[in-house]
Amino acid sequence: MTARRCYLHIGPHKTGSSTLKHFFRANEARMYSNGLFFPKSIDENGKRAGHHAVLVNSSELTPEGDLRKGAVLWPEIEAVVAKGRKDILLSSEMFSDAVFKPGRFEPLLNFFSKRGYEVVVFAYLRDTASWLNSGYVQSQKRFARVQAFSDYVEMGFDEGWIDPMRFLAPFIDDPRCRLEPIPFDQAAKAGLEDDFMRRCGVADIRDFTKLPLRNSNAGAKTIYAAQQIMARLGGGARDRKGYAPIYREFKQTFQRLGWQDQPHVELDAEQADAIRARMAPSADAFAGRYFGTPWSSVCTPRPMTRSRFEPEAASATEREEVASVIDQFVEAFGQKEKKSGSQAARWAAKATSRLGRRKPEAAEAGEETRD
Known part of the structure; x- marks a missing residue:
């Protein structure tokens, strides 16, 4: 009998997570009939959410992966897991923030491991230069803070969220899970929703509802x-x-x-190449390990031409x-x-x-x- 799986989609930010989130919400029933359960979740205000960040930010599980008394969200998942008939899909780009908090995923990984479920971690990867530009555009259009692009770049390198070897560290070599990094541009070219569902074992989504692209460049x-x-x-x-x-x-x-x-583009070709060269040692090591090829073959560099108002x-x-x-x-x-x-x-x-x-x-x- 094939082991059941929990597909843990961790984003990260600016890799189509908003598009996928709304796709999942619109197709919960269709996914369920195809053997894939997308649990209900709530946000920080107690309202229905389209992502599962709260599942690793709550105290409903013990460190060993057992349900605590009074748990609200995890019992629904346990009931489905106990029957062993459905795979589980947990998705949130905020998971990629939680990876930097030591031990945050221990309860979740232990929960599924002791119940015989394999955890498959999906993480999208992008060309570093274009990824930084997209993140910066997002932060500015949402009025996050007054910040120069050069400072944003330094923040990305310092905090490590653009370095797959760092932000995926909790899942590398962990026997309780299998890390499956995905080149974002390749997935988008194949059809982001189609590619994702195929990886979850759902081959045909012609009757699924597809929604417009979310969070494109604001201009x-x-x-x-x-x-x-x-x-x-x-x-x-x-x-x-x-x-x-x-x-x-x-x-x-x-x-x-x-x-x-x-579109708003902060970089010219020379600046983009400098960022890629700076990330190359770590990125190439990661790409070599998981793809057997240089990073530039996994995440093809996008042409960058500065475009500002x-x-x-x-x-x-x-x-x-x-x-x-x-x-x-x-x-x-x-x-x-x-x-x-x-x-x-x-x-x-x-x-x-x-x-x-x-x-x-x-x-x-x-x-x-x-x-």
Whole structure:
């Protein structure tokens, strides 16, 4: 009898994870009928999520892989595993962040190992230079922080999330799992969803629902506008009041204006080659081990031509359009902060008014209680 498997898709970021996440959610029933179970999950706010990051960030499992009393999510998985009739698919690009936290995957690996399931780890790989550019564009369009591209590159090298030998270290040589690194561009060319399902043993997905590509390059004007908005706000905006709806409106705006048609590229060919050369020793060692070939054969270098929005070279119409969007969203964040501050002031005034209306004897009793 063939051993059942848990397919652990760890992303990482900027390798089609959002596209796959929505594909999985749209096809849960079809996957189940094909022998692949995609468990329910929740996000940090307790709402239904399309990924499984919470499964390694919770304390529902003991380090040995047993369910703790009161577990909510893992019992559903255990019930399916106990029957041994379905493979399991767990997916989250946030898993690639958790790999840098020692022991984070121990409970999960032990859970499946002691129940006779093989864990197969899927991790996509990209050309280092284009990967860094994509990550930088993502961080800037989402108002993460004001940051120069050169600083972002150094962060990538220092933290190790662009180095497969480092971010995949927890799964290399671990007998409880099998690491299956996947060249992203090759998978995308074959059809990302088709390629992924084939690796999970589902050969025919013609009746599955496919959705539009998610998180493509936001465009040069978008990144310029986002950086100007953050500069005027005095920093990143992801922690500001009203961020989520304001970002959604920003995204709808740049898509409506067609700004994504001219991608934002920070690198020229010389800079891209310098980044690849810097990563080469580690990347080649990894590629040699898993593919028997140099890294450049696994992740073919993409041609890079710098493409940024330069106001001085733009037409007056373009400058006015971009300036209008910048003003619109600086104002949107400002109004949200102002509204939040006014609301807090009203709540404080009401609380003070209630205290002022308290009877003297009640106030005295309250003081005695607090003492």
